[in-house]
Amino acid sequence: MNTGRRRVAAVFHKELREYRHNGNIIVAMTIFPLVFIIQPLVQVFTLSSKAAIPLRHEHSLLYMLAVPVLVPATLASYAVVGERLQGTLEPLLSTPLRSRELLLGKALAAFVPSVILSYVIFGVFIAVVELFAAHPVASAMVRGPDLLAQLVFTPLLSVWSIWVGIAISSRCSDPRTSGQLAMLASLPVVAVTTLIALNVIPPELKVALGFGAGLLVLIRLGGRFAASLFDRERLITNTK
Amino acid sequence: MWDPVTVADLALSVDHLTKRFGSRVAFDDVSFEVGRGEVFGFLGPNGAGKTTTVRTLGTLISPSSGSATVAGVALKPENGVEIRRRIAIMPEAPGLYSRLSVAENLSCFAELYEVAEPKQRIATALRSVKLEDRAGDPCGSLSKGLRQRVALARALLSDPQVLFLDEPTSGLDPAAARDVHVLIEDLRDRGVTIFLTTHRLEEAERLCDRVAILNTTLQTIGRPADLRDRLFSKTLTVRLVAQLADPGGVFTGLPGVEGWRSDGPCTYVLNVADPVKAAPAVTRALVSHDADVLSLSESRHSLEDVYMQLLDEREDGRGS
Numbered sequence: 001m002n003t004g005r006r007r008v009a010a011v012f013h014k015e016l017r018e019y020r021h022n023g024n025i026i027v028a029m030t031i032f033p034l035v036f037i038i039q040p041l042v043q044v045f046t047l048s049s050k051a052a053i054p055l056r057h058e059h060s061l062l063y064m065l066a067v068p069v070l071v072p073a074t075l076a077s078y079a080v081v082g083e084r085l086q087g088t089l090e091p092l093l094s095t096p097l098r099s100r101e102l103l104l105g106k107a108l109a110a111f112v113p114s115v116i117l118s119y120v121i122f123g124v125f126i127a128v129v130e131l132f133a134a135h136p137v138a139s140a141m142v143r144g145p146d147l148l149a150q151l152v153f154t155p156l157l158s159v160w161s162i163w164v165g166i167a168i169s170s171r172c173s174d175p176r177t178s179g180q181l182a183m184l185a186s187l188p189v190v191a192v193t194t195l196i197a198l199n200v201i202p203p204e205l206k207v208a209l210g211f212g213a214g215l216l217v218l219i220r221l222g223g224r225f226a227a228s229l230f231d232r233e234r235l236i237t238n239t240k
Numbered sequence: 241m242w243d244p245v246t247v248a249d250l251a252l253s254v255d256h257l258t259k260r261f262g263s264r265v266a267f268d269d270v271s272f273e274v275g276r277g278e279v280f281g282f283l284g285p286n287g288a289g290k291t292t293t294v295r296t297l298g299t300l301i302s303p304s305s306g307s308a309t310v311a312g313v314a315l316k317p318e319n320g321v322e323i324r325r326r327i328a329i330m331p332e333a334p335g336l337y338s339r340l341s342v343a344e345n346l347s348c349f350a351e352l353y354e355v356a357e358p359k360q361r362i363a364t365a366l367r368s369v370k371l372e373d374r375a376g377d378p379c380g381s382l383s384k385g386l387r388q389r390v391a392l393a394r395a396l397l398s399d400p401q402v403l404f405l406d407e408p409t410s411g412l413d414p415a416a417a418r419d420v421h422v423l424i425e426d427l428r429d430r431g432v433t434i435f436l437t438t439h440r441l442e443e444a445e446r447l448c449d450r451v452a453i454l455n456t457t458l459q460t461i462g463r464p465a466d467l468r469d470r471l472f473s474k475t476l477t478v479r480l481v482a483q484l485a486d487p488g489g490v491f492t493g494l495p496g497v498e499g500w501r502s503d504g505p506c507t508y509v510l511n512v513a514d515p516v517k518a519a520p521a522v523t524r525a526l527v528s529h530d531a532d533v534l535s536l537s538e539s540r541h542s543l544e545d546v547y548m549q550l551l552d553e554r555e556d557g558r559g560s
Contacts, residue, residue, distance in 0.1 A: 004354065006351055006354050007351065007352050007354065009351065010348050010349075010351030010352045011348075011352075013348070013351075014337070014340070014344075014348040017340055017344055018337060018339060018340065021339035021340065021378075022339060086335070086337065086338065087331075087333045087334075087335040088335045088336065088337055089335075090295075090300065090329075090331045090335055091329070091331060091335040091336075091349075091391075091394065092335075092352075093300055094298055094300060094324060094328070094329040094331075095324060095349060095352040095353055096321045096322075096324045096325045096352065096353065096354070097324075097352050098321060232300060232301070233300070233301045233302065236295060236300050236301060237261065237292075237295070237301060
């Protein structure tokens with residue numbers, strides 16, 4: 001079966017337009033990155049050069065991986081329940097749009113801004129650390145492998161988080177509950193990245209590969225799971 | 241006007257269609273046909289299954305049993321996309337993105353229907369609902385009547401073969417409802433098949449070639465005039481200045497008069513086979529008996545009378 005690119009693009013563009021006009025979404029997209037950038041920056045500026053030694057045993061940059069988990073979860077948790085709330089789901093499903101095209105368009109619309117935002121926040125953090133932090137602190141914090149991990153895992157974590165958010169959104173009738181459950185469901189992944197950042201789980205190549213492979217499997221399963229929960233009849237009639 | 245005899249191809253063909261939600265029956269064993277270009281009214285009380293029927297025919301939900309053909313395509317799960325390409329549904333609630341402008345709403349749906357030259361099509365749709373000057377307005381800022389017109393413009397974008405209108409004037413004031421009626425009449429003139437569900441019986445009477453009355457099962461189907469004739473005997477109502485001394489002597493045996501009854505002191509209702517043939521004979525008889533006639537008129541039953549009669553019969557059937 002073909003996927004209608006034009007229909008997916010239509011959903012994608014519609015979502016982006018809605019984000020632009022929806023102050024709540026913009027606030028939600030801004031809060032998490034601010035929380036994750038302000039606190040570490042304050043910490044960095046207060047650190048003396050001596051602090052560089054213990055910092056070498058940590059991977060502070062990996063804290064930032066929470067951003068590509070939490071931001072898309074916020075957006076995706078509104079994806080389906082938001083349409084139901086506005087009464088727009090029925091007109092949308094009355095068009096030739098297939099369920100998977102709708103979900104793909106929604107997922108892309110959550111993915112693109114989240115990943116861009118995550119990379120921008122990450123870039124800003126690195127730039128500020130390099131420019132203003134004490135040199136030993138900066139070189140202890142900004143390390144090649146951590147940068148690579150950030151670049152690679154940001155999109156993977158986003159996709160996983162999006163499927164979780166959409167799956168929850170397909171089953172919830174209240175956007176607030178949906179958002180809270182999506183946050184809750186994202187926490188285990190944030191916990192893993194935090195444990196790696198704190199060196200509790202050693203950040204080795206084997207761990208990274210295992211984590212990456214695990215995420216790919218979860219993404220595949222998550223997509224199928226989200227699609228299976230998107231039941232047109234139940235969503236339209238509130239039955240079953 | 242649709243002619244069931246001459247129409248060879250059908251826009252809708254529904255055969256013993258049933259939809260159940262668990263133990264609850266939404267509609268049961270419904271069969272009817274709608275010809276291309278026909279305006280077909282689907283009437284019934286709340287909870288009768290009208291909206292569920294529209295959703296089923298629009299492939300939003302699947303039937304429990306029975307079969308149907310929609311715009312020439314068999315109603316099967318694998319044909320959902322093809323059917324939805326050929327039809328449009330305007331649900332009772334307009335369902336517009338309130339933060340987006342009218343043009344942005346229509347643009348999204350034009351892309352979803354993959355229409356050629358979407359900008360031109362949007363302009364045409366907006367022109368047909370007389371909203372060209374509101375294209376840039378956010379839908380949330382529009383009145384309910386205007387939102388309903390935007391929803392109608394959205395339904396017209398794909399140039400559908402069959403247009404399902406689910407309570408299109410629900411909640412509208414009389415002026416806004418009249419605007420929607422004019423739009424529907426315009427669509428009818430353009431040959432669009434319209435499946436109209438409504439509570440407003442005068443709306444159905446004005447717009448529809450045929451109507452069906454649903455109350456979980458199909459109660460009746462036909463042209464409004466035929467339904468009236470089928471359910472009610474034709475009558476002449478005679479109003480006089482003074483009561484007749486011997487009304488039986490006047491009315492009994494007149495050609496075309498099958499019976500009579502008194503309806504107040506100076507009013508008589510005559511059951512007739514054909515009012516046009518019976519009226520002159522009745523007039524002559526009254527004049528010959530020196531009666532002063534105030535009026536002689538054919539009694540007209542509205543579609544509402546038909547509707548109420550059918551629903552009453554159903555209630556009586558349940559009670560007995």
